[in-house]
Amino acid sequence: xxxxxxxxIAGAVLLFIIFVVFVPIGIWFRAWVSGARIGIGRLIxxxxxxxxxxxxxxxxxxxxxxxxDIRIETLETHYMAKGNVGTVIDALISAHSANIVLDIxxxxxxxxxxxxxxxxxxxxxxPKVIETPxxxxxxxxGIELRVRAKITVRANIERLIGGAGEETIIARVGxxxxxxxxSSVKHTDVLENPDSISKKILSKGLDAGxxxxxxxxxxxxxxxxKNIGSQLQMDQAEADKKIAQARAEEKRALAVANEQExxxxxQEMQAMVVAAEAEIPKAIAEALRTxxxxxxxxxNMQNVQSDTNMRNSLGGSSKNDAKKPKE
Numbered sequence: 390x391x392x393x394x395x396x397x398i399a400g401a402v403l404l405f406i407i408f409v410v411f412v413p414i415g416i417w418f419r420a421w422v423s424g425a426r427i428g429i430g431r432l433i434x435x436x437x438x439x440x441x442x443x444x445x446x447x448x449x450x451x452x453x454x455x456x457x458d459i460r461i462e463t464l465e466t467h468y469m470a471k472g473n474v475g476t477v478i479d480a481l482i483s484a485h486s487a488n489i490v491l492d493i494x495x496x497x498x499x500x501x502x503x504x505x506x507x508x509x510x511x512x513x514x515x516p517k518v519i520e521t522p523x524x525x526x527x528x529x530x531g532i533e534l535r536v537r538a539k540i541t542v543r544a545n546i547e548r549l550i551g552g553a554g555e556e557t558i559i560a561r562v563g564x565x566x567x568x569x570x571x572s573s574v575k576h577t578d579v580l581e582n583p584d585s586i587s588k589k590i591l592s593k594g595l596d597a598g599x600x601x602x603x604x605x606x607x608x609x610x611x612x613x614x615k616n617i618g619s620q621l622q623m624d625q626a627e628a629d630k631k632i633a634q635a636r637a638e639e640k641r642a643l644a645v646a647n648e649q650e651x652x653x654x655x656q657e658m659q660a661m662v663v664a665a666e667a668e669i670p671k672a673i674a675e676a677l678r679t680x681x682x683x684x685x686x687x688x689n690m691q692n693v694q695s696d697t698n699m700r701n702s703l704g705g706s707s708k709n710d711a712k713k714p715k716e
Contacts, residue, residue, distance in 0.1 A: 416442055416443060419446070420450060423450045425449050425454075425461075427446065445465060445474060448477075451482070452478045455482040455486075464477075470497075476505070480500075480510045481496055483514070484513075487510070487514045489513055502549075502550055504600075513543055513544040519539070519558060521538045521559050521563060523536070525614065528579065529574050530575050532613060535610075535614050536608060536611045537608075538562055538566065539606075540559070540562055541603070542558060542602065544601060544602075545596075545599075545600055548600050561593075562590055569585065
């Protein structure tokens, strides 16, 4: 075989391989027979840009069959932005079937924002029930009530981008429950009319700024808890008791300190008296020696002291006799 013929055959095989790899004839034909016309050049470009041609074309065919006004270029852009093309197409088909206004730009924006656009459409068509955890609140009479509510919500497509989620709805409803019960004079009023909680919550417009529209708030369960008012009074009384005991202990300690101080002063005075009495004989001796006190004066003073001691002893014995009981 001639060398040039071998080169021609090899070139032809190479061209055929390149054509099979880069020109998706099968995908192009399937789109063409489905009524979703796509240029062969765009398919080759998508293959060169490493776009999932099969997945993208299947989503495009599905959308066209459902009557959606979409373009393959738009889907390719969303795919390259790491979006979920299949979910967007399914959401658009669901919205179109339910007569919900949802354009492809909004759907792609919701998808790129990290929200499940298909689930949002489903919740918009079929409302969702959110159950709150048990919310504890205390009425004005001090009785605790434990409430669990069920919130029926519908997705708001217009506020889905940037709107708050389920956690915000639950928190706001819980706040409304606490406010309603807290403003009730008696807990029995709430037990008799639990729908008063629902009415007050719905009147507050708690779904503002969220991705949902609250349709209803139903009280699923309500139980009576502790008597918080009595417990607080008991705690306050115990605290007052401890404060009073602390103050009494402080006064007792102060009295003991004062008593000890008085004893110390008394002992000090007694010591001073004893010391002064010890100086009396010395003073008398000094007075006798210097002639300031005569001997007769000294004897007279002794007689006066003896007479005083005798009177004191007689007075003490008469008092003791008076205290004795008569026989």
